[in-house]
Amino acid sequence: MKRAEICEALAPLKIVDYPEVPPPPPKGVVVKITYSGVCHSDVHIWEDEMDMGDGVKMKLTAGKFIKFPLAPGHEIAGIIEAVGSEAGSEVKVGDAVVVYPWLACLQCDLCTHGQPNLCLNAVERIGAAKHGGFATHVVVPITSGAVVKIPEGLAPEVACMVPCSGITTYNAVLKTKEKVTEMVRMKGNAKLLIIGAGGLGMWCIQFAKALLPPETRVFSADISEEKLQMAKEANADDTILWSKDANEQEILAQTMQRSGGVFDAVIDLVGAGATSQRAFNLTERGGIQVNVGLFGGNMKIPLIVLALHTKCVQGVCVGAPHHLEDCLKLVAEKKLKPPPLEFFTLDQATEALTRLKEGTMKGRGILKL
Ligand SMILES: [Zn+2]
Ligand SMILES: [Zn+2]
Structure with a gap:
């Protein structure tokens, strides 16, 4: 398993080779990533800074959830590679899916009633609190509402953009x-x-x-x-x-x-x-x-x-899991046009972030794993 990890703000990402893929959590899955979108939020994480207004800059790693080294990336499409022992039959090995990355504590009323994007205890947020899509594999802690099958006819390099x-x-x-x-x-x-x-x-x-x-x-x-x-x-x-x-x-x-x-x-x-x-x-x-x-x-x-x-x-802060299912269907049914795509390899992750930061990316940057 390989990851492109942010180790220090604005420094080139480090490509790290791990001898093994982690096992799936009991209720979750491991997804072998095929495509991973590069988003402006990834640039914010790489910069380790957000402009909160009135000249106040927030250092993201000073908070509770984001710590380096971190593989960013939250627009993930891939194939289920391993399923946890208690994950149920909703998904199986070989399914082509996208990942809903905006998971949080998994326990509060918001998280258990389909609004994890509003939960402030974002301990499971993929690509922020947990390693994300700048990698060959991603671990997803649950299946329900967190992995959604890609509808027939929708290309994975397009589907990966839908979760963000x-x-x-x-x-x-x-x-x-x-x-x-x-x-x-x-x-x-x-x-x-x-x-x-x-x-x-x-x-x-x-x-x-x-x-x-x-x-x-x-x-x-x-x-x-x-x-x-x-x-x-x-x-x-x-x-x-x-x-x-x-x-x-x-x-x-x-x-x-x-x-x-x-x-x-x-x-x-x-x-x-x-x-x-x-x-x-x-x-x-x-x-x-x-x-x-x-x-x-x-x-x-x-x-x-x-x-x-x-x-x-x-x-508006992204969307809820039900938005993801509805939105995937709409994109597939209406054959909506994706923005122009520009592909990068995992080794080019730093270049992709730099281009996005400088505003020279035309359309959407996508890592092809
Ligand atoms: Zn995003
Ligand atoms: Zn929660």
């Missing part, structure tokens, strides 16, 4: 659905703005098209013309290029001119202070802003505006 970038954007779109549907009922149409094109943006646009009423116009905004091209390929109704040189008032005016006013829902896939502030200002009265991205920073909300405009600001 897939369910996160799927969940974000679901959060807007009630509001958007209500607006369509009231006005006959609705407008959704998705901030951030690129890989996450492509998923988000396609889920919006698949899940929201057809009267919803889906706009995609980004600072990169190249990424907006991807948004067009994913069927965005319109794209808006945000110039780096324009001031905020110009950007707001240009955006509203393009869309004919503010938006009933805004999904911020970037989650920087500037984009979230913009999202808030571009959200219609009675509308919803959904925050997904973890770029970091903070935004200011005038409380009078929040109340008088009856706006909702909603956070």
Whole structure:
């Protein structure tokens, strides 16, 4: 078994060869990994830092759960190689699966009722508290809700993205659905703005098209013309290029001119202070802003505006296990298009993280094991 392990923040990952694959836990499995997605959260872990706003940087390894050496990676597809003695018959050796990595304490009400992504006691989180997908094998402590069979016809290199970038954007779109549907009922149409094109943006646009009423116009905004091209390929109704040189008032005016006013829902896939502030200002009265991205920073909300405009600001942290099953089915049935994929070997894990950190990855980086 081989792993690419972070031993020190921003240092090259160490490729470690282990003579043996660990045995499966009694209730769990060992998955031989075929493909493993490279996500921005992996970069945060590699940097050992998160921007908590107001200039506060959080050192991740100073917390309880993340310790180096660690093989990051939480977008995992593979084949079940070994099944624990008490794991039941839900999965068997040879099954092609994806892993739900957002496991936590496995015991509290949240964990036992399908919401482990909200449990703060994240001792079993794969690719964070436990070794993840930057490896040839991964140990999964349970099967129920943690390994899901890949539907027929869905390629594993696409399926591996669903447990993170897939369910996160799927969940974000679901959060807007009630509001958007209500607006369509009231006005006959609705407008959704998705901030951030690129890989996450492509998923988000396609889920919006698949899940929201057809009267919803889906706009995609980004600072990169190249990424907006991807948004067009994913069927965005319109794209808006945000110039780096324009001031905020110009950007707001240009955006509203393009869309004919503010938006009933805004999904911020970037989650920087500037984009979230913009999202808030571009959200219609009675509308919803959904925050997904973890770029970091903070935004200011005038409380009078929040109340008088009856706006909702909603956070999303990945999704629940049931989202993973539903989302896999949707991606397979609707034959949704993945972002362009760029493949790396395990030995190139450092290069993949570097490219993502520098913003030079086109689409999604995938380790091919
Ligand atoms: Zn991720
Ligand atoms: Zn828990």
